[in-house]
C-alpha cells in the first residue's frame with residue numbers, strides 16, 4: 001500500500017544508489033487515528049482503547065491520536081478544570097493502554113496542568129510500548145484566530161505557549177513533535193529537520209472545518225516535501241458539540257510528498273495504516289540533497305531591507 005516509487009527519483013541526474021542507508025531499520029507499521037472527541041473523559045478513553053486494540057491486532061507498532069483526544073470542552077474554560085500533570089491519572093490510563101497493546105502512542109493535545117490555575121499547556125505526549133512517557137512537547141503557536149464564518153478562537157486565554165522544540169528517537173525514526181496550528185509555521189519544521197535531524201513529523205490536530213478544507217492537505221504535503229520527512233497527521237473529525245466541528249482527513253505522507261494513507265472527512269472514527277520505511281527517507285535525501293543546498297543562514301544575514 002505504501003511503497004513509494006523510487007523510479008520517480010531515478011530520472012534525475014545522479015549516480016548514487018537509492019538503496020537503504022546503513023542502519024535504517026525495516027519498515028514499521030504505523031497507524032493514524034481519526035475520532036470525534038467529546039466532553040467526557042471516559043467515553044473518549046473507551047474510543048481510544050478500542051482503536052488501539054484493533055490497531056495492535058492489525059500489526060500497528062505506533063499509533064497516533066489527534067489533538068484533544070482525551071477531552072474537548074463545550075464551554076470556555078472547561079478543560080482547565082480537568083487539566084492534570086503528566087503523571088496524573090488521565091495520562092496513567094493511556095500509559096497502561098500503550099503497555100497493554102505493546103504499541104508506542106503519540107497523544108497530541110493533552111490538557112497538561114499549566115503554570116497557574118487559569119492556564120494549561122497544550123501538550124503532545126509520546127509513550128513507548130512499555131508504557132513510559134518518552135517525551136513531551138508543549139504547543140508553541142497558539143490559535144488566536146478569527147476564522148472566516150464568525151468563529152473566533154483565542155487559545156491563549158487558557159493556554160500558555162511552550163518554547164522548546166522537541167525531537168526524539170524511536171524505532172520508527174527520529175520523531176519531530178508538533179501540534180495543529182504549528183503546521184502553519186514552516187520554520188519549526190525546518191528546525192526539526194535541519195537542526196534536530198527529524199525523519200518523521202507528527203502533527204496531531206483539531207483543524208476547523210473552514211480552514212481545513214482550504215489548507216490542511218497542502219500544508220501537510222508541503223511540510224513533507226520541504227523537509228523530506230514522513231508526516232503523520234491525526235485529525236479530529238465531525239461535530240463535538242453544538243458549537244464545534246472539526247475537519248477530518250487524517251493522513252500519512254511519505255518523504256516524497258505522496259499520500260500513503262488517509263481517512264476521509266466524512267468518516268468520524270477509525271484508523272488508517274502505512275509502513276514507515278526509513279530507507280525511503282535516506283533515498284529521497286540522497287537524490288535531492290537539499291540540506292547541502294541551503295543558503296538561508298547566510299542570505300538572511302546579508303540581505304538588506
Ligand SMILES: O=C(O)CNC(=O)[C@H](CS)NC(=O)CCC(=O)C(=O)O
Nearest residue numbers: 068143153155180181206207208211
Ligand atoms: O482548544 C482546544 O480544545 C484544543 N485546541 C485546539 O483545538 C486548537 C486551538 S483552538 N486548534 C487549532 O490550533 C486549530 C488550527 C486550525 O484550524 C488552523 O490552523 O487552521
